Amino acid sequence: MNIIHPDWPAPSRVKAAMTTRTGGVSRGQYSSLNLGGHVGDDPVDVRQNRALLQSALKLPGEPLWLQQVHGCDVVDREQASAGCEADAICATTPGQVCAVLTADCLPLLFCDRLGTRVCAVHAGWRGLAGGVIEAALRRFDCPGDEVLAWLGPAIGPEKFEVGEEVRKRFVDQNPEAEVAFRPASSDHWLADIYLLARQRLAQCSVGFVGGGQYCTVSDPKRFFSYRRDGMTGRLASLIWIDPD
Numbered sequence: 345m346n347i348i349h350p351d352w353p354a355p356s357r358v359k360a361a362m363t364t365r366t367g368g369v370s371r372g373q374y375s376s377l378n379l380g381g382h383v384g385d386d387p388v389d390v391r392q393n394r395a396l397l398q399s400a401l402k403l404p405g406e407p408l409w410l411q412q413v414h415g416c417d418v419v420d421r422e423q424a425s426a427g428c429e430a431d432a433i434c435a436t437t438p439g440q441v442c443a444v445l446t447a448d449c450l451p452l453l454f455c456d457r458l459g460t461r462v463c464a465v466h467a468g469w470r471g472l473a474g475g476v477i478e479a480a481l482r483r484f485d486c487p488g489d490e491v492l493a494w495l496g497p498a499i500g501p502e503k504f505e506v507g508e509e510v511r512k513r514f515v516d517q518n519p520e521a522e523v524a525f526r527p528a529s530s531d532h533w534l535a536d537i538y539l540l541a542r543q544r545l546a547q548c549s550v551g552f553v554g555g556g557q558y559c560t561v562s563d564p565k566r567f568f569s570y571r572r573d574g575m576t577g578r579l580a581s582l583i584w585i586d587p588d
Contacts, residue, residue, distance in 0.1 A: 345377065345400045346566065350494040352554040355459035357438070360583040361401055362451065362496045364566045368393040370577060378568070378577025380445050381409065385577065397580065404587050407443035407580070408433065412466045414449075416476040418483055431471050432480040434463040439587035443580050447568040448560050450537050451496035451581035452477065456486050457551070462583040467541065469506065473513050477544045488549030496581045497567055500559025501526075501536035504571075508533070514540060518547075 345367025350360045368377030369392050374385040379397065381390045398406060408421055411429045419428055421435035421442050433442040442464040444451050449468040455461065465480045484491050508531045514521040524540045525533040538556035545553050560567035560579075568577040 345396065347400065348497070350453060350496075350554060352492055352494050352552060354455050354492055355457065357459040357586045358455045358462060358583065359401075359586050360453050360455075360462075360494065360581075362581040363397065363579050365568050365577060365579065366566070367400070368396060373573060373575050374577040379580045380447075380578030382411075383578060384575060401582070403441055403582070404439035404584065405441055407441040407582060409443065409445070410466075412445065414466075414468045414470040416471060416474045416479045418463075418476075418479050431467070431476050432463060432465040434461060434480065434483045435584065436461050438585040441582055441584040443582045445578040445580055446496070446498065446560075447570045447576055447578050448499040448572075450498040450541055451579075452480075452541065453494045453496065453581055453583045454480060454484070455492050455583065456484055457490045457492065458486075459585060461485070462585055464581055464583050467537075469510055469535070469537065469540075472537065472540055472544070473510075473517065477541065478548060481548050481550070489551035491548075491550050492552045493545055493550050493554070495538055495541060495553065495555035497558035497560050497563075497579070498537055499561050499569070499571055501534060501538070503559060503561040504535045504537055505532055506535045507531060510535065518543065 370378040417430040418432040421440040444466040452465040454463040
């Protein structure tokens with residue numbers, strides 16, 4: 345199983361990882377480590393993949409899998425139930441695993457410098473424009489410069505073509521967002537979702553931002569991509585506080 349571990353100065357008690365598409369049992373377009381139970385894959389294979397993930401990462405418990413809706417709701421891992429509608433999940437209790445699923449959208453992992461709170465966020469362009477990053481950061485009881493952020497693999501700036509309405513929404517909110525868009529064709533733009541996220545993190549004074557160097561669309565051997573393949577699997581980004 346090929347796992348990506350964030351390169352960030354998180355405290356040792358904070359554990360974080362993101363999966364790639366290899367190391368599971370799913371077949372066909374879901375090959376092989378699909379962790380999404382909502383994409384048409386065999387449910388038996390998905391359950392086995394999740395069990396393999398839990399074993400490989402030595403997770404202290406099963407992740408709580410959200411029903412992600414491209415919104416801005418944030419839930420607490422300790423109180424939420426499996427399948428609840430949300431696009432970010434936080435925890436302060438050691439051993440509670442937070443997770444989000446993606447296949448081009450941007451996954452973000454957050455923790456504070458003391459390792460007392462962690463959060464996983466799913467940010468497509470709608471969630472990003474709607475304020476899901478800001479909503480997640482409001483759960484941190486500390487100044488922004490005490491928060492660490494990591495941007496996981498997402499669609500890269502050479503592949504994320506969007507319409508004028510997307511560009512306008514971001515630029516209307518923040519004129520500085522203009523630099524995150526390059527002309528692609530008539531009324532279409534190439535958007536840099538990593539830069540858009542970094543701008544918002546900077547506005548929130550987040551102390552460290554890492555990651556953001558991958559492109560899911562351009563790397564079919566390692567990553568699922570909805571934009572590239574349509575029917576496909578999902579990658580997981582996970583974070584938790586070590587109970588030991």
